[in-house]
Amino acid sequence: MLKNIGKNMNNFKKNFLKKRYNAERRFQWYGKIAIGLALTFLAVFMFQIFSKGYSAFQKTWIVTEVHYDKELLLIDAESPSKDDLENADYYDVAYKAMTSLDPGLPEEEDRQLIQMVSYKYETEVKDLLLKNPDFLGKIVPIKLTASDDIDQVHKGNYPRDIPEKNRRVNDYQLQIYDMLNERGDILSEFNISFFTNPDSREAELAGIASSFMGTVFSILVCLAFSFPVAVLAAIYLEEFAPKNKFTDFIEVNINNLAAVPSIVFGLLGLGILLAVFNLPRSTPLVGGITLSLMTLPTIIIAARASLKAVPPSIREAALAMGASNMQTTMHHTVPLSMPGTLSGTIIGLAQALGETAPLILIGMVAFVNTIPGTPVDPAASLPVQIYIWSESAERGFVEKVSACIMVLLAFLILMNLAAQIVRHKFEKKWS
Amino acid sequence: MNLILVTFIILLAFTSYYFGRKKALVIQSSQRLTALPKFYGYYLAAWCAAPALIIFVLWSVFEPSIVKTFILQDYTDQNLTKNELQLIYTKVKALAAGTYTGNITNFLDESANKYIQLKGIANSAKVAIILAILIFSLSFAYRSVQKNDRMREPVEIFLKWVLFAASLGAVLVTIGIIFSLLFEAIRFFQAVKIFDFIFGTHWYPAKTFVRDGQPDPELMKDAFGAVPLFAGTFFIAFIAMCVAIPIGLLSGIYLSEYAGRGVRKYAKPIIEILAGIPTVVYGFFAALTVGPFVKEIGNAMGLEVSSESALAAGAVMGVMIIPFISSLSDDVITAVPQNLRDGSYAMGATKSETVKKVIFPAALPGIVGSILLAVSRAVGETMIVVMASGLAANLTMNPLESTSTITAQIVVILIGDQQFGDPKTQSAFALGISLFIVTLFLNVIALSVVKKYREKYE
Numbered sequence: 063m064l065k066n067i068g069k070n071m072n073n074f075k076k077n078f079l080k081k082r083y084n085a086e087r088r089f090q091w092y093g094k095i096a097i098g099l100a101l102t103f104l105a106v107f108m109f110q111i112f113s114k115g116y117s118a119f120q121k122t123w124i125v126t127e128v129h130y131d132k133e134l135l136l137i138d139a140e141s142p143s144k145d146d147l148e149n150a151d152y153y154d155v156a157y158k159a160m161t162s163l164d165p166g167l168p169e170e171e172d173r174q175l176i177q178m179v180s181y182k183y184e185t186e187v188k189d190l191l192l193k194n195p196d197f198l199g200k201i202v203p204i205k206l207t208a209s210d211d212i213d214q215v216h217k218g219n220y221p222r223d224i225p226e227k228n229r230r231v232n233d234y235q236l237q238i239y240d241m242l243n244e245r246g247d248i249l250s251e252f253n254i255s256f257f258t259n260p261d262s263r264e265a266e267l268a269g270i271a272s273s274f275m276g277t278v279f280s281i282l283v284c285l286a287f288s289f290p291v292a293v294l295a296a297i298y299l300e301e302f303a304p305k306n307k308f309t310d311f312i313e314v315n316i317n318n319l320a321a322v323p324s325i326v327f328g329l330l331g332l333g334i335l336l337a338v339f340n341l342p343r344s345t346p347l348v349g350g351i352t353l354s355l356m357t358l359p360t361i362i363i364a365a366r367a368s369l370k371a372v373p374p375s376i377r378e379a380a381l382a383m384g385a386s387n388m389q390t391t392m393h394h395t396v397p398l399s400m401p402g403t404l405s406g407t408i409i410g411l412a413q414a415l416g417e418t419a420p421l422i423l424i425g426m427v428a429f430v431n432t433i434p435g436t437p438v439d440p441a442a443s444l445p446v447q448i449y450i451w452s453e454s455a456e457r458g459f460v461e462k463v464s465a466c467i468m469v470l471l472a473f474l475i476l477m478n479l480a481a482q483i484v485r486h487k488f489e490k491k492w493s
Numbered sequence: 494m495n496l497i498l499v500t501f502i503i504l505l506a507f508t509s510y511y512f513g514r515k516k517a518l519v520i521q522s523s524q525r526l527t528a529l530p531k532f533y534g535y536y537l538a539a540w541c542a543a544p545a546l547i548i549f550v551l552w553s554v555f556e557p558s559i560v561k562t563f564i565l566q567d568y569t570d571q572n573l574t575k576n577e578l579q580l581i582y583t584k585v586k587a588l589a590a591g592t593y594t595g596n597i598t599n600f601l602d603e604s605a606n607k608y609i610q611l612k613g614i615a616n617s618a619k620v621a622i623i624l625a626i627l628i629f630s631l632s633f634a635y636r637s638v639q640k641n642d643r644m645r646e647p648v649e650i651f652l653k654w655v656l657f658a659a660s661l662g663a664v665l666v667t668i669g670i671i672f673s674l675l676f677e678a679i680r681f682f683q684a685v686k687i688f689d690f691i692f693g694t695h696w697y698p699a700k701t702f703v704r705d706g707q708p709d710p711e712l713m714k715d716a717f718g719a720v721p722l723f724a725g726t727f728f729i730a731f732i733a734m735c736v737a738i739p740i741g742l743l744s745g746i747y748l749s750e751y752a753g754r755g756v757r758k759y760a761k762p763i764i765e766i767l768a769g770i771p772t773v774v775y776g777f778f779a780a781l782t783v784g785p786f787v788k789e790i791g792n793a794m795g796l797e798v799s800s801e802s803a804l805a806a807g808a809v810m811g812v813m814i815i816p817f818i819s820s821l822s823d824d825v826i827t828a829v830p831q832n833l834r835d836g837s838y839a840m841g842a843t844k845s846e847t848v849k850k851v852i853f854p855a856a857l858p859g860i861v862g863s864i865l866l867a868v869s870r871a872v873g874e875t876m877i878v879v880m881a882s883g884l885a886a887n888l889t890m891n892p893l894e895s896t897s898t899i900t901a902q903i904v905v906i907l908i909g910d911q912q913f914g915d916p917k918t919q920s921a922f923a924l925g926i927s928l929f930i931v932t933l934f935l936n937v938i939a940l941s942v943v944k945k946y947r948e949k950y951e
Contacts, residue, residue, distance in 0.1 A: 082843055089845035093747025096740045100764050100819070103812045110782055111774075294659030302653055303660070316663045321866065321936040322929065323873025325900050326670060329925040332907065333673030355666045362663065388649040416771025419875035419900070423907050445773045452777045452880060460781070467774050474769060 111471075115464025121253035121266075122213040123205040124179055124242060128159035130191055130198050137198075147192055156187040159204060164238060174234055180207040180266045205249060210265035210458030212239060216248055220457065230457075256465065260431045261442065261450070265458025268451070270466055271433050276346050276426065276441030277415065277473075283350025283437055284414050288357045289407055293396075295358075296365030296403070301391045320359035327356045328420030336424060344425040344440040352420050357410040364406020368399040373492045401488035405481040412477040416470070418445040444470045494616060498549065498623065506542035509631065513537035513638060520641055528645035533638055535648045540634035543651070545627050552619050560611050564604055674929060677922035684916045685717045690923060693718015696886035696897075698906060698917045717920055719927070721886040725803070725896035729878060730871035732807025732892060733814055737867060740811075741818025742860070748819065749826040750848055761820070768816035776880030779809035784881055791893055799883065804892040806882035810874055817867045825859030825943075826852060828950055859946040865939035869932045875900040899928045 135150040142150075160175045160183070161167065167175065176183075183206045190204055191197055211230045214220040216239070226233050242248050259269025303309040331352035335341050341348045372395050380390040421427075426446050434441040442450065448466050451459045517526060517533035526533075564585055565578055573581070581601075587593035588605035589612070638644070682690070695718045744764065748757055784805040791798030829852050837847040853860075883895025884905050897905075906921040 082846070086843045086845045089848070090747070090751055093743050093751055096743035097747055097760055097764070099740055100744055100767065100812075100815050101760070103815075104763065104767055107770075107778055110778065291659045291662045294656050295662055298653075298656035298660040302656060312660055312664055315667050317940055318933060318936050319663055319667060321869060321932065322670065323869075323875070323900065323932055325873065325875045325903055326674070326925055326929050326932075328907075329903070329922060330666075330670050330673045333677060333922065334669055355669075358663060358666060386645065386649060388652055412769070416769075416773070418771065418773040419879075419904060422904055427908060445771050448773050448777060449876065449880070452780065463777055467777065470771060470774070474771070478769065 111464050111467050115461055115466075115468050117217045117219065118256060118461040118465030119253050120217065120250045121255065122208040122216045123249040123251065124208045124212070125203055125205055125247040125249060126159050126163055127201055128155060128187055128190070128204045129201045130155060132199055134158070135198075142195075142198065144192075144195070147195060147198075150188075152184050152188045152191075156184040159183075159187060160206075163242070171234075174232065175238065178209055178212050178235055178238065180209055180264055182264075182267060183207065207255075207266055208248070210456065211235075213266055214457055215239060216243070216250065217461075219461070256462075260433050261429065261447065262431060263429075265454075265456050265462060268459070268462055270444065270447060270469060272430050273442040273444050273447035273466075274469075275434050276349070276430075276446075277443040279346035279434065279437040279441065280350040280353060280421075280443055281411055281415060283347055284353040284357060285407070285411060287351055287354035288361055288410070292358050292361035292407075293365050293403060296362045296369060297391060297396060299362070300366045300369040301395065302387070316359045316362055320363060324356060324417050325419040325423065327352055328423030330355065331420060331424045342438050342440075344428045344430075345438050346426075346434065346441050346443070347437040348424050349421050349426050349443065350437065352424055353414040353417060356417065356420070357407075357414045360410035360413065361403070361407050364410065365399065365403040368402025368406065369395060371402060371492070372398045398490060401484055401490075405485040408477050408481040408484065412474050412481075415474060415477070416445055418449055421446050422449065444473070495549075495553065498620065499546075502542055502545045502549070502623070502627070505627065505631075506538040509537040509541045509634075510534035516638055517644075520638075524641060527641060527643045528648075532644040532648050536644050537631070537634050537638060539648060539651050540630045541627065544630045545623050548626055549619075549623060552622075556615050556619075560608065560615060563611055564608055567600075567604060567607075670929065674922050674926040677919045678926045681916060681919035681923045684919070689715075690717050690719050690920075692720060694720045694888055696721045696902070698902075698920055717916075717923075719899075719924065721888040722897060722899050722902055722924065723927075724888055724890075725882075725886065726872055726898040726900070728890065728892075728896060729803050729807045729810065729882065729898055730868055732804060733810035733871045734864070734868060736808050736811025737814040737818055737871075738864060741815045741867075742822055744815070745819040745822035746826060746848055746853075749823045750844065750852070761823070764819055765816045767813060770813070772813065772874060772876040773880070775809050775813050776876040776878075779805050779877055779881035783809050787893075796893060798893045799895045801881060801883045801895040802893050803882055803889075803896045806878050807892070809881065810871055810877050813874070813877070814867045814871060817870060818863055821863030821866065822856070822860050825856045825863060825946070828859070828947070829855050830950055856946075858942050858949075862939045862943035862946065865935050865942070869935035869939070872935070873900060873928060873932050875904060879904050899924045903928075 134154040135152065137146055137150050139146050157172070157176070160179060161172050163175055180186075186206055187204065190202075194202075208216065211220070212235070215222070215231055215236070220229075220231065222229075222236065231239075239248070255267070256269045257274075258271050259267055260272035261270075262268040299309065299312065303312075331348060335348050335351060336343055341351075376394050376398065377390050380394045381387075385393065421443055426440075426442055427450060428440055428442070429450075430440050430442055432439070444466060448463055448470070451463045451466065511534065513534035513536060514530045517530035520526060520533075521530070561582055565582060568578060568581060581604075584593060584595065584601060585604045585608050588597065588601060589608045693715065695715050697716050744760075748761055752760065780801075784800055784802065787802055787805045787808075788798045788800050791802075833851055833855055834847055837851040838844075842850070878898045878901040882901065883897055884901060885895065886897040886902065887894060889896055903921045903924050906917060
């Protein structure tokens with residue numbers, strides 16, 4: 063009897079232990095799965111962006127022949143000057159260049175061929191002659207930007223097996239495309255215009271130059287406003303502020319400001335900067351100031367942390383040598399805290415860089431097809447460009463958005479790397 | 494003009510710095526200096542630049558409104574409303590700048606002339622006053638340099654005031670936020686009863702739009718009920734937390750208690766990348782990939798799913814929030830003193846039992862604080878919702894339908910050109926202030942909980 067109980071006890075203990083150990087293992091697995099899920103999200107995300115976006119870095123050209131016929135250009139002069147070439151009529155020449163691809167086509171169907179290239183093809187025809195004036199009167203090969211539908215067909219992003227009436231590219235155009243492709247007259251080259259063109263309504267011409275410059279200007283304005291104020295404020299709060307109610311209030315204020323949703327800053331920019339101070343709408347100046355209000359608390363917090371990390375012995379040594387409080391701070395504490403402050407600043411700016419909502423509110427979503435030269439010209443910014451393009455229904459913009467995201471992420475990675483380098487290279491380790 | 498003035502002041506300040514330093518070297522030959530020579534320079538430069546710049550800024554801020562009252566004085570007998578007066582003033586300004594294209598009345602022309610005249614007077618007065626101040630303050634400062642007064646202390650006191658002024662910057666931002674929101678929101682609540690706003694269940698501001706004239710008050714009453722938006726906001730935040738809390742918390746626990754050094758070193762920063770990705774990118778991802786994916790799965794199961802479902806937006810938002818919860822809870826758990834763990838192990842508890850029954854309860858306040866911070870983040874998130882969830886405010890608790898949030902509506906209302914004075918525009922500010930209050934409330938609680946928790950184990 064007793065023996066049996068002992069045996070049961072043993073069994074019970076064994077099972078109980080087994081259960082507990084299983085629970086232990088299960089719990090570990092939950093943790094591993096959670097981390098795995100988080101990493102999977104990141105991987106899927108990156109894969110999606112890259113697989114959709116890499117093709118935007120390729121541009122499709124259609125090669126054809128153009129005859130710079132003086133008569134069609136309406137040039138009378140024997141040896142035309144630059145002005146004559148500038149003012150010539152390129153409509154017919156460009157038109158002929160495209161229709162020569164299929165001479166048998168009846169005239170009223172010509173639009174189908176013209177639609178295969180970007181609507182700016184006339185300008186491209188003109189630019190080639192302006193660059194090489196000796197082409198006048200000759201027949202030369204020319205590269206024309208393919209329309210974004212042909213571009214998508216060439217990249218294989220466009221399904222060809224759906225019924226013709228649901229397709230933006232009709233059977234005839236596909237047939238011409240196939241013929242050109244077989245001849246090797248469809249070229250794929252690195253898409254420089256994606257980086258040098260401003261925004262456009264046509265996907266094949268749209269580029270990020272305007273929004274990129276907008277981003278650069280906003281970040282510079284943001285830096286110019288937030289960095290000095292934040293560093294000075296951090297010095298005061300950490301080194302000079304007396305401990306009283308008012309300092310506490312400032313401190314609570316800063317901490318709460320850091321967690322205010324970004325869109326509220328957009329409302330502030332709209333309600334004060336635009337409505338009260340009448341600053342120019344849609345400009346990087348207003349965008350930068352709005353973002354600087356947002357980054358202010360981030361930089362203050364980082365600067366204070368790195369001031370706090372300077373050991374008191376440094377201050378004591380300086381004071382012992384007869385330096386005043388201000389001299390101790392300005393000559394010793396602040397320079398020693400700079401690496402941490404700078405890396406905090408860069409991280410704050412990187413956050414501001416990805417911000418979209420406040421910029422939309424102050425009007426930086428306006429369609430801008432010029433490249434801004436100063437901070438008071440209307441501009442978009444990279445994240446806003448992503449938003450604008452992703453609202454567009456055209457298929458060609460999907461890859462543009464993904465490519466724009468890649469540029470933005472590259473920018474962010476560079477900034478974060480810079481922050482790391484500043485921190486590790488220049489920061490002193492106090493042990 | 495202003496630019497020239499400011500450049501002049503700054504150049505003068507630089508010159509006076511060099512002048513002051515040189516002067517100190519001259520003084521040095523006859524008597525003992527009270528401070529390093531450069532402080533003589535700083536002293537002069539500060540006296541030169543600070544008063545003049547302060548006056549300049551004050552002048553620039555107040556000049557326009559003073560000129561405006563002078564101009565509009567002529568119109569007081571015409572019984573005009575505030576908006577009409579504003580319109581007249583804009584016309585006068587445009588006329589004076591030569592950009593006005595409407596028909597010009599005599600009266601308007603007179604005002605424009607007066608405006609130009611006033612501006613001219615104001616400008617020359619500004620220059621004169623600033624020059625006078627420069628001369629006065631520089632001569633005052635130069636006299637004390639000559640007398641060889643103490644130089645370092647005043648300079649340091651001045652610097653301290655500059656530092657103090659900078660720290661007021663953060664307070665100014667807060668005041669700016671509150672003012673800009675309150676100002677428009679109060680005007681909104683004059684047109685729409687606050688009761689209708691907080692408890693109304695229909696949000697459809699577009700229908701109050703009337704070209705020319707006042708919108709129908711009956712319509713207004715029913716168009717600005719914010720309940721669907723509050724509900725949508727918290728519903729999407731709730732979905733986000735359903736994704737983020739389990740994953741974030743478990744990975745935080747794993748990283749702090751189980752993971753080896755190598756795993757921790759790489760996994761932690763990689764997870765934190767998720768927090769560094771801009772929200773507009775998540776929005777694109779949610780709209781283009783997750784939304785259709787959810788719809789497809791739902792359709793395969795025979796459910797009716799909107800292509801802009803709350804589920805897609807919420808889930809993607811949850812992924813964005815994972816790192817907030819994981820790193821905050823990681824920090825909090827690491828802060829739990831080692832002797833609690835040791836005590837538990839000594840009693841024979843396994844690691845997971847220690848985590849569940851000792852560490853988790855001990856760290857709970859900190860974890861709750863971090864979750865509250867994350868909720869406030871989710872409530873204030875804008876771009877994901879704008880791009881992936883609907884823009885129509887449905888009052889629904891079905892995650893497969895589309896809902897809208899406070900932030901999304903603010904964007905929808907304010908995108909493009911806004912007309913100030915329109916109740917639709919003002920409603921965005923009313924939404925903004927409710928958002929500000931909700932997030933402030935969450936933050937204050939979270940920060941005080943976390944602070945108390947830190948103090949407990951320090």
